[in-house]
Amino acid sequence: MMAKWLWWVLLPVLSSAVYAAEIRPYGEQNCVYQGEVNKSAKPEGMGAWSCHDGRVYTGHFKNGMFEGHGSYVVPDRSGLVLNPFGGMNSEKLLGMTIEGTFHHNQADGVLVASKNGEQQLLLKFEHGQLASVNVPKVKKSRKK
Numbered sequence: 548m549m550a551k552w553l554w555w556v557l558l559p560v561l562s563s564a565v566y567a568a569e570i571r572p573y574g575e576q577n578c579v580y581q582g583e584v585n586k587s588a589k590p591e592g593m594g595a596w597s598c599h600d601g602r603v604y605t606g607h608f609k610n611g612m613f614e615g616h617g618s619y620v621v622p623d624r625s626g627l628v629l630n631p632f633g634g635m636n637s638e639k640l641l642g643m644t645i646e647g648t649f650h651h652n653q654a655d656g657v658l659v660a661s662k663n664g665e666q667q668l669l670l671k672f673e674h675g676q677l678a679s680v681n682v683p684k685v686k687k688s689r690k691k
Contacts (some may be wrong), residue, residue, distance in 0.1 A: 565592050582608065600624060604631070606649070613649035620644050633676045643667060650674070 571579035581596020590608035606617020627637035647658030653675030660668040
């Protein structure tokens with residue numbers, strides 16, 4: 548027989564079971580979610596949201612939203628509205644991967660925009676709104 552204290556320790560774990568799923572469409576038409584879901588069938592835990600136009604978010608989800616650390620791929624396609632980044636137009640971020648923290652589907656804090664593995668921009672967001680943009684300093688190599 549399971550001790551009462553053990554049951555109370557296990558109950559929250561058992562009641563927040565995580566399952567793997569694929570949800571089509573998810574969030575927008577022509578987008579799909581693949582990953583862990585909660586008992587309400589909403590993305591929860593690790594997963595990936597990808598769209599036919601090439602946008603991809605891979606990272607943590609909570610209650611169906613981008614939440615925690617993740618990366619967002621901006622395709623080499625102009626004219627896209629990037630909702631997690633305050634509705635920015637994709638023109639300035641074409642072909643970049645933006646990595647950092649998301650909160651309630653919005654970029655939050657300092658995110659790094661990279662292209663072909665090299666840092667291009669440091670973007671600071673406050674609740675999904677762009678606060679500042681910096682270009683990282685390039686280290687110069689010394690010739691001997």
